[in-house]
Amino acid sequence: MDSSVIYNIQELVKVYPGQSRPVNDHISLQICQGEIFGILGDNGAGKSTLVRQMVNLLTSSAGQIEFWGKNITTIPHVVQMNVGYMPQESGAVKNLTIAESLYFTAHLRGMSRRGARQECDRLLQQWQMVDWRDQPVARLSGGQLRLLRLAVAIAGSPPVLILDEPTNDLDPQRRRLVWDNLRQLNQEQGTTIILITHDAIEAEKAIQRVGILRAGKLVAIGRPSDLKRQVDRMLRLELFFEPEKPPVLPAELNCDHCSPGHWRVFLEWHQIESTLNRLDLTQIDDFRLYSATLEDLYLHYATQP
Numbered sequence: 071m072d073s074s075v076i077y078n079i080q081e082l083v084k085v086y087p088g089q090s091r092p093v094n095d096h097i098s099l100q101i102c103q104g105e106i107f108g109i110l111g112d113n114g115a116g117k118s119t120l121v122r123q124m125v126n127l128l129t130s131s132a133g134q135i136e137f138w139g140k141n142i143t144t145i146p147h148v149v150q151m152n153v154g155y156m157p158q159e160s161g162a163v164k165n166l167t168i169a170e171s172l173y174f175t176a177h178l179r180g181m182s183r184r185g186a187r188q189e190c191d192r193l194l195q196q197w198q199m200v201d202w203r204d205q206p207v208a209r210l211s212g213g214q215l216r217l218l219r220l221a222v223a224i225a226g227s228p229p230v231l232i233l234d235e236p237t238n239d240l241d242p243q244r245r246r247l248v249w250d251n252l253r254q255l256n257q258e259q260g261t262t263i264i265l266i267t268h269d270a271i272e273a274e275k276a277i278q279r280v281g282i283l284r285a286g287k288l289v290a291i292g293r294p295s296d297l298k299r300q301v302d303r304m305l306r307l308e309l310f311f312e313p314e315k316p317p318v319l320p321a322e323l324n325c326d327h328c329s330p331g332h333w334r335v336f337l338e339w340h341q342i343e344s345t346l347n348r349l350d351l352t353q354i355d356d357f358r359l360y361s362a363t364l365e366d367l368y369l370h371y372a373t374q375p
């Protein structure tokens with residue numbers, strides 16, 4: 071097998087005790103060294119279950135996961151030392167401070183005391199947490215805790231990161247910080263990053279390959295640009311207007327009524343010019359035209375009947 075493959079997942083199945091339907095249903099995929107791989111899917115699709123199996127926190131009902139060519143259940147210590155995992159729910163120890171959490175994690179991952187202190191300072195800078203360094207974890211806001219859990223996953227520079235929704239609860243400025251830092255880690259240190267996200271628009275700028283889960287099945291996998299070509303060559307026109315005064319549109323256009331004052335229209339390329347020319351801009355507050363995004367791809371695969 072290709073030596074750059076880090077994770078090789080074959081026919082993975084997970085059925086929780088007492089349930090009949092599998093939450094992961096014969097999933098096979100490979101993840102290579104240096105990739106940023108995104109896992110997308112709707113709520114309950116089985117994403118967190120999949121990554122928890124990848125870090126040995128859940129046993130699989132069938133199939134197997136290899137890490138660097140070895141079944142992960144036979145090398146739990148290797149996985150633990152090489153994969154920084156950020157769970158969706160808090161794994162942080164509540165009575166430590168931020169700085170202590172980072173220091174102890176780096177030290178447990180094999181750094182000397184001095185190295186761990188330096189790593190702690192570096193991470194506080196990198197994640198803009200210097201001002202909160204002595205705050206107890208128990209008193210952090212949802213967003214602060216999310217950033218800390220990310221920094222904890224990264225402490226000691228493990229070569230692989232698995233992040234379960236790293237940008238949830240974050241304000242736009244910190245969301246950007248996360249995507250910038252992840253891209254930088256990938257480019258400068260070659261860190262392999264596997265992440266679950268619902269932030270499809272932002273993720274598109276970072277991820278190189280995506281897997282889309284639906285009801286436990288892997289329904290699409292590939293580079294976003296390749297998948298988009300297969301799915302949708304249409305453009306999306308978003309219209310915004312006063313909810314009480316909807317615009318009159320050319321009869322042949324089919325509109326999705328997204329919310330009061332917001333409609334979405336899918337257009338073929340050849341329809342753009344004539345449609346825009348016929349829009350009465352006095353009836354519209356704003357409009358935006360998009361080519362297919364990762365979010366459209368996700369909606370196509372993950373939610374359509």
Ligand SMILES: Nc1ncnc2c1ncn2[C@@H]1O[C@H](COP(=O)(O)OP(=O)(O)OP(=O)(O)O)[C@@H](O)[C@H]1O
Pocket residue numbers: 086087093111112113114115116117118119120
């Ligand atoms: N410990 C458990 N025992 C039984 N069922 C579980 C358990 N954990 C998760 N499930 C169920 O498995 C399904 C998949 O859950 P999972 O958390 O993997 O989905 P997800 O894709 O990560 O969802 P979300 O985007 O909402 O986080 C859900 O129906 C969930 O209720």
